[in-house]
Amino acid sequence: MSAAAGDAEPVEVDPQVLNDDGSSFADFFEQRSSYTTSCSPSVTRYPLENGRRYHAFKHGSYPLPNDEREQERLNMAHHMLRKALGDRLFLAPCDKFHRVLDIGTGTGIWSIEMGDLYPQAEVLGNDLSPVQPTWVPPNVKFEVDDIESRWAFGIPFDFVFSRALSCAISDWPRLVKQAYSNLRPGGWVEFQDFDIEYYAEDGSYDQSSNTAKHTRLLLESARKAGKEPCPGPKLEGWVRDAGFKNVTHRKIKLPIGPWPKDECQKDLGNFNLTQTLEGIEAYSMRLFTSELRWEQEEVEVLCAKVRAELKHQKSANLMYDFHVVYGQKPKLIS
Ligand SMILES: C[S@@+](CC[C@H](N)C(=O)[O-])C[C@H]1O[C@@H](n2cnc3c(N)ncnc32)[C@H](O)[C@@H]1O
Numbered sequence: 176m177s178a179a180a181g182d183a184e185p186v187e188v189d190p191q192v193l194n195d196d197g198s199s200f201a202d203f204f205e206q207r208s209s210y211t212t213s214c215s216p217s218v219t220r221y222p223l224e225n226g227r228r229y230h231a232f233k234h235g236s237y238p239l240p241n242d243e244r245e246q247e248r249l250n251m252a253h254h255m256l257r258k259a260l261g262d263r264l265f266l267a268p269c270d271k272f273h274r275v276l277d278i279g280t281g282t283g284i285w286s287i288e289m290g291d292l293y294p295q296a297e298v299l300g301n302d303l304s305p306v307q308p309t310w311v312p313p314n315v316k317f318e319v320d321d322i323e324s325r326w327a328f329g330i331p332f333d334f335v336f337s338r339a340l341s342c343a344i345s346d347w348p349r350l351v352k353q354a355y356s357n358l359r360p361g362g363w364v365e366f367q368d369f370d371i372e373y374y375a376e377d378g379s380y381d382q383s384s385n386t387a388k389h390t391r392l393l394l395e396s397a398r399k400a401g402k403e404p405c406p407g408p409k410l411e412g413w414v415r416d417a418g419f420k421n422v423t424h425r426k427i428k429l430p431i432g433p434w435p436k437d438e439c440q441k442d443l444g445n446f447n448l449t450q451t452l453e454g455i456e457a458y459s460m461r462l463f464t465s466e467l468r469w470e471q472e473e474v475e476v477l478c479a480k481v482r483a484e485l486k487h488q489k490s491a492n493l494m495y496d497f498h499v500v501y502g503q504k505p506k507l508i509s
């Protein structure tokens with residue numbers, strides 16, 4: 176079964192992994208690479224908080240860090256998500272682009288690969304943090320911008336893309352409407368985002384575990400901060416409400432760990448475990464210290480317990496869902 180196919184079927188468990196002593200999880204976690212970045216001076220006075228580095232522009236509006244650890248995690252997540260989509264960057268049925276916008280581009284890896292794939296297109300990626308590399312294809316540009324402010328682009332786009340903005344956005348309906356207004360008639364939008372609530376299809380998720388406690392606190396603190404942690408399942412409604420037509424919604428299961436029997440799903444699970452182990456603290460440090468008034472050490476202790484559970488999980492066949500929604504701005508009738 177390919178990773179992007181069979182979304183509705185239960186994921187079969189690999190019986191061999193159940194006998195594993197947990198070392199395969201730990202070994203995989205050790206295999207990480209480093210990444211170098213470049214920065215521009217005006218918006219790079221990055222504050223350091225509780226051992227992590229955060230964006231400077233629109234200080235405090237985004238709860239995840241922008242340091243090298245986080246950038247490595249984002250690149251790892253990119254490869255996982257691309258694989259989950261059957262080695263595709265997007266699923267919308269379009270391929271004639273002049274102008275593409277990647278909102279909240281992160282390390283810019285999606286924009287760079289789009290630029291390589293469509294050399295005739297101009298790809299613009301924007302973000303609060305100028306952490307993108309300078310060695311990019313000539314048709315790719317990056318800008319510092321706040322996508323929650325009013326968009327001020329002179330020329331409309333053919334494709335607006337957004338991925339992994341869980342815990343980032345306060346007003347999703349407004350964001351989706353801005354995407355609509357900034358597309359040419361006939362242009363496409365695609366949102367790819369998470370539902371970060373874990374589950375196990377075989378009932379093996381222990382609700383009294385530290386992992387479950389951490390997720391509950393993460394949802395609570397993100398909502399307290401006014402940032403939607405689980406935009407995935409709501410995307411289709413927002414996209415339809417904004418006026419898009421030909422809307423398609425795909426839900427893709429992302430296993431955490433090498434427990435699936437299917438080799439492709441197992442690979443996905445390994446990638447996902449690696450980026451989840453790193454992401455536990457990235458998601459919660461600022462939210463728990465600012466919204467729940469926890470001390471840095473308390474967050475570190477809970478994160479360590481969650482990582483230990485995830486690395487040595489024997490019986491919990493955890494996963495969560497990734498949602499892909501695309502739609503088209505109606506063409507003008509002549
Ligand atoms: C989890 S990362 C995802 C990055 C990228 N879309 C990807 O999938 O690899 C979310 C990114 O959104 C950016 N972001 C959050 N709020 C933003 C805002 N209001 N305006 C622009 N970028 C924002 C963050 O700085 C971060 O780089």
